[in-house]
Amino acid sequence: MNQILFRTDLKLEYELKPASKYFDIKFQRTNCENSLVIGRYSVLPYYKELEIDLANRNCRLINSYKEHKWIANFEWYEVLREYTPETWFDSLAGCNYDGPFVVKGRTNSRKFEWNKRMFAPTRRDAILISSELLQDGLIGEQGVVYRRFVPLEVIEVGLHGLPFTNEWRVVCYKNRIVAYGKYWSSADISNLNKISVDEDFFILCRKIMNIACEYANFYVLDIAKTLEGEWILIEVNDGQ
Secondary structure (H helix, E strand, O other): OOEEEEOOOOOOHHHHHHHOOOOEEEOOHHHOOOOEEEEEOOOOOOHHHHHHHHHOOOOEEOOOHHHHHHHHOOOOHHHHHHHOOOEEEOOOOOOOOOOOEEEEEOOOOOHHHHHHHOEEOOHHHHHHHHHHHOOOOOOHHHOEEEEEOOOEOEEEEOHHHOEEEOEEEEEEEOOEEEEEEEOOOOOOHHHHOOOOOOHHHHHHHHHHHHHHOOOOOEEEEEEEEEOOOOEEEEEEEEOO
16 A cells, blocks of 8 residues: 655644545654655655655655656746746846736745735835845745736735635646645635636646656646636645
8 A cells, every 4th residue: 555654743633534544654754665655744854865765665755856856946837837927036137027026935935925925016026025035944945936927816815915816726646637626725615616617727737737747746736717717827836
């Protein structure tokens, strides 16, 4: 049976109970043996070292360290750029776009402080936010990305102006959809019930998966609908 390696201090019952029906659950890497391993909350910050330790137990992670880096370091942008907002890395040198921007780390963001530490109406605002993020203990070492702000279909507005949008999280294994659901689960249920996906959504997913499966095994696509009614890729994340 394939195994899930959980962090020992995050024994989340709502995950563990259903997961244990299909996977052998482990809390110590030394207890993993002869298996494919999904590292739930347990791969960072020492992904490469974990991969080596598991190899010594005749195990492999569902995403190799190389595959994980392709996702976490935003390397996916190079092959998926036609499906996602234009992006600049580390600096706005050479960028002739004046805003608005979305500013974030390569992996993490401060989206719950949307109008102070993520959304930048102007180029100057983007530079100020990036300076703050580079001092952030979670984000600083990742490096900053600047993304062209694309207006999305908004269903609700949260604290600090955070837009809850018509956005979906799609869990993929290679070039297959494992599951999908509404991204902003904290939005009011009456607003969530108003949104749905269509065939164009799945067409985009298939196009992206046919490319992404060449670079990673287990990944998540965040797909959203623009104000103009077009589905776009917002981000790729490690499925773990």
